[in-house]
Amino acid sequence: MEDDTMANEHQTKGKAKDLGGKVKEEAGDLTGNDEMKHDGQADQAEGKVQKGYGDAKESLKGN
Numbered sequence: 001m002e003d004d005t006m007a008n009e010h011q012t013k014g015k016a017k018d019l020g021g022k023v024k025e026e027a028g029d030l031t032g033n034d035e036m037k038h039d040g041q042a043d044q045a046e047g048k049v050q051k052g053y054g055d056a057k058e059s060l061k062g063n
Helices: 002-031 034-062
Strands: none
Touching: 002 034
């Protein structure tokens, strides 16, 4: 049962990290802060990887 929760947790945390990164990137763009913009892009990439891991885990669970 714990494995079900973990996959969903990875998906949720990944989506949240991606969304937070989008906000950070936009804030950096609006303020002209390149470091913040790049940090946001990195957060988005990390979030997509984490969500992908959760998605893969979910799809394997069905097999």
